[in-house]
Amino acid sequence: xxxxxxxxxxxxxxxxxxxxxxxxxxxxxxxxxxxxxxxxxxxxxxxxxxxxxxxxxxxxxxxxxxxxxxxxxxxxxxxxxxxxxxxxxxxxxxxxxxxxxxxxxxxx
Numbered sequence: 001x002x003x004x005x006x007x008x009x010x011x012x013x014x015x016x017x018x019x020x021x022x023x024x025x026x027x028x029x030x031x032x033x034x035x036x037x038x039x040x041x042x043x044x045x046x047x048x049x050x051x052x053x054x055x056x057x058x059x060x061x062x063x064x065x066x067x068x069x070x071x072x073x074x075x076x077x078x079x080x081x082x083x084x085x086x087x088x089x090x091x092x093x094x095x096x097x098x099x100x101x102x103x104x105x106x107x108x
Contacts, residue, residue: 001039001093002063004055008086019082022075030066037062063090 010019030038037058045051057063066072079086 005089
């Protein structure tokens, strides 16, 4: 499994409706194509305005296909319109030690 950690800060005064529409479309796109191996995501926000979204993918190849998807690339080029800054960290999961049933929110 591969985890993408997306750290970001939304610009003040950003068009929240436009950002929401784009986010919903990207979520729809990544879910509709099994070739991406998308497993789900969860978002967290801090009092300082910084946010973190954790995305899970089956493997690096699927994540790379997602990164290079033409519609996703077009949205990536617009990132400066919505975010003060952003950083993505790609992590390989070596081991998981689950305890109980831990849900992953795939509606984010």
